Amino acid sequence: MFSSPDSPILHCLPRVAIIGAGRVGSTLAQRIAEKNLADVVLLDIVEGIPQGLALDLLEARGIELHNRQIIGTNNYADTSGSQIVVITAGFPRKPGMSRDDLLRTNAKIVIEAAKQAIAYSPYAIFIVVTNPLDVMTYLAWEATGLPRNRIMGMAGVLDSARFETFIALELGVLPADVKAMVLGSHGDLMVPLSRYATVNGIPITQLLDAVTIERLVERTRNGGAEIVELMQTGGAFFAPASATSLMVESILLNQSRLLPVSIYLQGEYDLKDVVIGVPCRLGLNGIESVIELNLSDSEREALHISAKSVQKNIERWRSLQNS
Numbered sequence: 059m060f061s062s063p064d065s066p067i068l069h070c071l072p073r074v075a076i077i078g079a080g081r082v083g084s085t086l087a088q089r090i091a092e093k094n095l096a097d098v099v100l101l102d103i104v105e106g107i108p109q110g111l112a113l114d115l116l117e118a119r120g121i122e123l124h125n126r127q128i129i130g131t132n133n134y135a136d137t138s139g140s141q142i143v144v145i146t147a148g149f150p151r152k153p154g155m156s157r158d159d160l161l162r163t164n165a166k167i168v169i170e171a172a173k174q175a176i177a178y179s180p181y182a183i184f185i186v187v188t189n190p191l192d193v194m195t196y197l198a199w200e201a202t203g204l205p206r207n208r209i210m211g212m213a214g215v216l217d218s219a220r221f222e223t224f225i226a227l228e229l230g231v232l233p234a235d236v237k238a239m240v241l242g243s244h245g246d247l248m249v250p251l252s253r254y255a256t257v258n259g260i261p262i263t264q265l266l267d268a269v270t271i272e273r274l275v276e277r278t279r280n281g282g283a284e285i286v287e288l289m290q291t292g293g294a295f296f297a298p299a300s301a302t303s304l305m306v307e308s309i310l311l312n313q314s315r316l317l318p319v320s321i322y323l324q325g326e327y328d329l330k331d332v333v334i335g336v337p338c339r340l341g342l343n344g345i346e347s348v349i350e351l352n353l354s355d356s357e358r359e360a361l362h363i364s365a366k367s368v369q370k371n372i373e374r375w376r377s378l379q380n381s
């Protein structure tokens with residue numbers, strides 16, 4: 059049973075609302091239900107789609123052996139009293155586009171979704187997935203007025219999983235034995251921390267040469283685009299849904315996992331008034347704490363360059379509104 063410390067108990071079972079029943083949203087609904095984590099309300103602007111997806115997922119319950127409720131809706135009232143709201147509503151990029159090219163269209167969608175969702179679930183913890191991720195999380199934070207521990211973006215868990223995958227493929231080891239962390243913005247300027255990447259505790263710098271590591275770092279930075287180019291219609295959704303469900307799980311089960319999460323910074327890493335990915339502990343209160351790593355000069359510089367690019371896009375959004 060989960061409820062925010064200051065909230066009344068609204069439901070007997072935890073409930074997660076997913077705004078946007080597209081590829082990421084519907085796969086996330088499946089992951090959450092099949093892991094038996096929470097009931098799911100799947101909301102989309104298109105009529106019939108969330109209802110059809112919910113029915114399809116319900117019909118699998120007997121086979122997958124879980125008993126979670128899954129509701130499809132176009133009405134925010136049905137998301138009422140959710141403990142977690144995940145925003146995946148918005149357009150994915152097409153080949154040749156950067157995530158930042160989605161700013162204008164997705165900002166309006168995310169701001170509206172955040173305002174509607176908070177009105178019905180005032181005690182919820184919000185996880186933003188829509189791109190460009192860090193700017194969307196910043197705008198959702200502004201739109202909801204939530205304290206920063208209750209609103210975050212998903213990107214670092216996915217980018218780290220990609221880095222771990224490429225290291226595991228290169229070394230021919232089990233992916234679960236590889237641990238790595240990617241900080242910064244969810245874009246070309248993300249900051250994979252090779253120095254902290256290990257295989258069961260052994261630093262990868264002892265297993266791979268510098269040129270190979272740099273190649274894997276570059277592939278990680280380009281990980282989303284690689285899939286967009288291959289698929290031609292939309293982007294990745296299996297790994298993004300897995301990464302988001304990991305965050306949902308750590309919050310609902312109070313696991314206190316230490317994960318890279320996009321959060322509004324208030325001076326940590328000498329960065330202020332920007333959302334960017336840094337290591338955080340995730341538990342019942344959302345972000346329980348921000349961990350400040352001892353970064354090298356070049357890692358710190360890369361993080362600051364990454365943050366500047368997010369700030370530039372926040373300013374771009376403000377000037378679009380004023381024009």
Ligand SMILES: NC(=O)C1=CN([C@@H]2O[C@H](COP(=O)(O)OP(=O)(O)OC[C@H]3O[C@@H](n4cnc5c(N)ncnc54)[C@H](O)[C@@H]3O)[C@@H](O)[C@H]2O)C=CC1
Nearest residue numbers: 078079080081082102103147148149150187188189212298
């Ligand atoms: N943060 C990350 O690491 C990742 C972010 N993404 C981003 O997530 C977003 C969703 O990706 P997909 O699910 O692949 O796209 P999709 O196109 O399959 O789904 C988007 C859904 O949002 C819905 N939608 C649009 N406007 C809406 C509104 N106003 N209210 C409610 N629903 C609305 C659409 O009808 C559609 O069903 C994209 O912006 C994508 O770039 C995707 C993967 C990873």
Ligand SMILES: O=C([O-])CC(=O)C(=O)O
Nearest residue numbers: 151189282283286293294
């Ligand atoms: O690349 C995209 O557009 C979707 C995304 O953010 C990712 O897969 O990392």
